[in-house]
Amino acid sequence: MHRKVLAGFWVLAVGLLLGQPAMAQDIAKLESQVTTFTLDNGLRFIVVERHEAPVFTYFAQVKVGSVNEEAGRTGLAHMFEHMAFKGTTEIGTKDWRKEKRALAQVDEAYARWWEAKLSGSSDSDLDALWQGFEEAQDAAREFVVTNEFGTIIEKNGGTGLNASTQPDVTTYFYSLPSNRLELWAYLESERFERPVMREFYTERDVVIEERRMRTDSSPIGRLIEEFMGLCFLGHPYGQPTVGHLSDLQSFSRQEAEELYRRYYVPGNLVIGLAGDLDPAEVERVARKYFGDWKASPIPEPVRTIEPAQRGERRVAINDPGQPFLLVGFHKPSINDPDAMAYEMLTSLVANGRSSRLHERLVKEEKKAVAVGAITQFPGQLYPGLFLLFAVPAKGVPALDLEEAVLAELERLKDEPVPADELEGVKTRMKANFIRQMQTSQGMVSSLVGSELLEGDWHKGLSYPMDVDAVTAEDLQRVAQECFVKTNRNVGYIITDEEEGADDAS
Numbered sequence: 001m002h003r004k005v006l007a008g009f010w011v012l013a014v015g016l017l018l019g020q021p022a023m024a025q026d027i028a029k030l031e032s033q034v035t036t037f038t039l040d041n042g043l044r045f046i047v048v049e050r051h052e053a054p055v056f057t058y059f060a061q062v063k064v065g066s067v068n069e070e071a072g073r074t075g076l077a078h079m080f081e082h083m084a085f086k087g088t089t090e091i092g093t094k095d096w097r098k099e100k101r102a103l104a105q106v107d108e109a110y111a112r113w114w115e116a117k118l119s120g121s122s123d124s125d126l127d128a129l130w131q132g133f134e135e136a137q138d139a140a141r142e143f144v145v146t147n148e149f150g151t152i153i154e155k156n157g158g159t160g161l162n163a164s165t166q167p168d169v170t171t172y173f174y175s176l177p178s179n180r181l182e183l184w185a186y187l188e189s190e191r192f193e194r195p196v197m198r199e200f201y202t203e204r205d206v207v208i209e210e211r212r213m214r215t216d217s218s219p220i221g222r223l224i225e226e227f228m229g230l231c232f233l234g235h236p237y238g239q240p241t242v243g244h245l246s247d248l249q250s251f252s253r254q255e256a257e258e259l260y261r262r263y264y265v266p267g268n269l270v271i272g273l274a275g276d277l278d279p280a281e282v283e284r285v286a287r288k289y290f291g292d293w294k295a296s297p298i299p300e301p302v303r304t305i306e307p308a309q310r311g312e313r314r315v316a317i318n319d320p321g322q323p324f325l326l327v328g329f330h331k332p333s334i335n336d337p338d339a340m341a342y343e344m345l346t347s348l349v350a351n352g353r354s355s356r357l358h359e360r361l362v363k364e365e366k367k368a369v370a371v372g373a374i375t376q377f378p379g380q381l382y383p384g385l386f387l388l389f390a391v392p393a394k395g396v397p398a399l400d401l402e403e404a405v406l407a408e409l410e411r412l413k414d415e416p417v418p419a420d421e422l423e424g425v426k427t428r429m430k431a432n433f434i435r436q437m438q439t440s441q442g443m444v445s446s447l448v449g450s451e452l453l454e455g456d457w458h459k460g461l462s463y464p465m466d467v468d469a470v471t472a473e474d475l476q477r478v479a480q481e482c483f484v485k486t487n488r489n490v491g492y493i494i495t496d497e498e499e500g501a502d503d504a505s
Contacts, residue, residue: 027461030437034447035279036457039287041295042267046447046457047282048274050440056275057160057440058184059173061452064263066241067167067302067379073251075243076259078165079207083197083256084172085149085163088190092148092198099143103198106140107253109133110201114252137201144198152187156180160441167237167379169452173441178276182285188271189289192264200253208249211242219319219493227326227491228378230315231385235306237378265296272448274440302382306330314490323398325390326491327405329482334380334453340466341478342386346373348417348425348475349408350388356408357390367396367404381453385489386482398492412479416472430464 035047065077089096113129121129153161153174161174176184215221225240232238242248273282309330331342350357350373361368370391377387390401417425436442450460 027464030443030461031458034457035282037283037286039266039291039293041291041293042265042298043286043290043293044270044451045282045286046270046272046444046451047277047279048272048440048444048447049277049279050274050443051276054178054276055175055440056178056181056184056273056277057173057175057444058188059171059272059274059441059444059448060188060269061169061171061448062264062269063169063381063452064259064268064299065165065167065169065379066239066243067236067382068263068299069236069239069243069259072247073255073259074239074247075207075211075241076251076256077170077263078242079204079248079251080197080256080260080264081163081165081170081172082203082207083200083260084191084195085147086196086198086203087145087149088194088196090194091152091187091190092145092196094143094145096143096196099140099196099198102136102140102143103196103253106133106136106201109136110252114250133201141199149187149191152183156183165241167241168381169449171445173445175275175440181277181281182289185285185289189293192269193290193293195260195264197253197256197260200256204248204251207242208245211240211245211248215240215242216245219317219321220324222319223315223317223324223326223491223493226315226317227328227489230313230491231328231330231489232306234304235382236302236304237306237382237384241378261296263299265298266290266293267295267298270448270452272444274444306383309487309489312485312488312490316492316494318495319493320495322493323392323396323495324493325392325398325401325405326387326489327389327402328377328385328387328489328491329484329487330383331386331482333383334376338474338478339375341470341474342482343375344425344429344467344470345386345412345475345479346375347429348421349373349412352428354424354428356411357388357405360408361390361401361404365404367393368401369393398494402490402492409479409483412475413483416476419472422472422475426467426470429467433463433467 033049035049036045037047038044066074069076086092093099109129109132113126113133116126116129150161153176157177157180159175163170163172165171172188215225228238228240271286332338347355349355350371352358355371355373357368357371361371368390372389374385374387374389377385388405390398390405392398392401436446446460446463447457448460451457
């Protein structure tokens with residue numbers, strides 16, 4: 001790291017330890033590195049100047065995920081993320097006019113097959129229609145330049161090209177040399193304004209295989225899917241981000257295009273850049289390449305509110321391998337005044353070697369090989385779960401850990417956290433914040449996420465002060481409100497040995 005930047009973060013670290021006044025001054029210094037602007041179409045940009053190396057990191061988030069999907073179309077947000085790497089009307093094609101006609105024939109062939117399937121046509125008729133569909137796909141592939149989008153980035157020194165879909169957001173990111181800023185603007189404006197969903201059904205098969213590997217063939221993946229359906233009876237947080245298998249096997253290219261047109265609009269997207277950049281130059285190229293993107297209405301938020309839970313819910317699945325325990329409690333969204341208190345509770349109870357459950361179950365009793373907690377699961381924008389998990393040691397049933405987990409939660413309700421323990425947790429949380437801010441991607445991701453989900457990028461830098469504002473009384477009050485039996489959800493894996501013992505008894 002550049003000497004001046006390293007020195008700046010050392011000053012920040014010292015400020016965090018000295019207290020609020022020094023900390024506020026150092027946060028103000030970080031804020032001075034940030035420039036923001038918004039185009040006339042509503043597209044927001046956050047630029048962070050960090051001149052330690054001649055590179056920049058790109059990080060963009062769109063407010064669309066599995067939470068926005070309709071019944072029968074689960075997995076479409078994730079599917080479009082895959083499509084965003086397939087190119088545009090200019091990238092990834094040998095002849096767009098001919099390819100466009102060929103893709104229309106693919107759509108028509110698939111529609112004929114789907115209509116016949118719904119009407120109950122014979123297997124022989126369906127096979128013939130599917131053969132016609134595959135022939136149309138083969139014809140369309142003749143015009144494809146495979147992975148041209150990624151190849152362009154790689155040939156120009158790009159690294160870390162990737163994306164992810166979560167319940168609330170879809171994220172895109174990579175890094176490029178600073179002298180490739182205009183290339184970046186061209187590529188991303190093309191990708192977001194003029195995407196082509198070529199090879200859609202081939203990629204759909206890739207996603208189906210991804211689901212099989214991560215969920216259907218994974219005991220923990222199956223447990224989590226069952227658990228989320230148990231926890232959320234109404235809110236779409238309960239549906240899998242990868243999608244239900246039957247939906248993946250049936251949705252069409254047109255349905256993915258409909259999701260794109262609705263959610264990939266300028267006002268529903270935030271773009272962040274951090275690195276060796278001139279903010280004025282960034283704004284110039286942004287207006288040049290993104291300025292013609294037509295403004296569209298911002299989609300409404302999810303209307304469904306999860307009904308209040310009236311009693312404990314439990315789910316168990318059988319698997320011959322590793323037992324596993326999940327314990328979750330409903331909690332408010334990231335925009336709730338107690339959001340930081342919940343995050344602090346995860347650090348206190350189960351995250352890190354100094355957490356209470358790690359000390360008790362891993363170090364002392366040796367009943368678990370790992371414990372952990374997640375503050376916002378599966379998302380942050382809407383009320384989700386405070387989730388604890390534990391991996392039992394060999395020969396220890398998952399339910400043997402439940403008693404210890406619940407005992408530690410009861411302890412939080414009954415006893416205020418001692419001052420020295422609370423201070424230690426706060427110090428660790430602020431140290432983690434410093435480590436995140438030391439990287440361009442860590443810093444810009446924090447700012448972009450805060451802007452998109454909380455409406456203010458400044459909140460991405462106020463984290464240390466928010467941490468210091470939480471009191472032992474806050475933690476006890478939140479624990480008393482949240483960790484009650486009627487709000488509890490438990491999921492676990494029973495191994496063959498446990499099932500056999502239960503049968504014998």
